[in-house]
Amino acid sequence: MYSIASLTILAPPQVVEGLVVLTTLWCCQYVISRVRAIAPIAEAESGAIRTRPTTFIGKAVTPIHGLASYIPSITYILCVTGNLFTQPAWMQRMSLPNDYFQYETKVVLRIAACALSFVLFRFVGRAYMHIGNQWSAIGRREKPRVVQTGPYAVVRHPLYTIMLMHQALLGVMFWSSAPLFSLGIVAGVLAVKIPIEEALIMEDSAVAAEYRAYMKRVPARTIPFLW
Secondary structure, three states, rough: OOOHHHHHHHHHHHHHHHHHHHHHHHHHHHHHHHHHHHHHHHHHHHOOOEEEOOOOHHHHHHHHHHHHHHHHHHHHHHHHHHHHOOOOOOOOOOOEEOOOOOOOHHHHHHHHHHHHHHHHHHHHHHHHHHHHHHHOOOOOOOOOOOOOOOOHOOOOOOHHHHHHHHHHHHHHHHHHHHHHHHHHHOOOOOOOHHHHHHHHHHHHOHHHHHHHHHHHHHOOOOOOOOO
């Protein structure tokens, strides 16, 4: 108990909010930098994206996916920073229930969620390393290859797994229900997006049989034994 109390003294509300802002900003910057680095490599080595979704839903699902994923983070960074590292009143009204946790416990949970975000994003780096030149937001490249190594040997879409986990962590980091609503939206969007992505892959005779075998060997799309 003493150590928790000491941590609270050393981490007043503005310090905690500042830590969360910096962690969230780093996570956003990390993903953007990895995408900017891998996109030109993918195009140079595996060619341009030659097949994209043609339906309205197929075209809309990726922008909705991106907006739902990043709006809570961007809103938090801008509003909390602009309010001198204090959550505005309207944001506090969306906070998680405080009745079950002492303030000291809440601080510890929020700091722990920040630390776990850094650990989680190490797996983001591994996923990008394994998908390599096959990366795309959605679509099939000119030289397709079925990625089956690293985290892709556990689930077929590990980057989406990490995204869902990070939305849950953001709920604790922000101590807000907003990222949890976003988590629900992202999960719903992925339920639509993943079948579209996999249908595009299956349309390519060069990898269809291999990907069909991969689906049997790795049945989980994002969560082992569940989905």
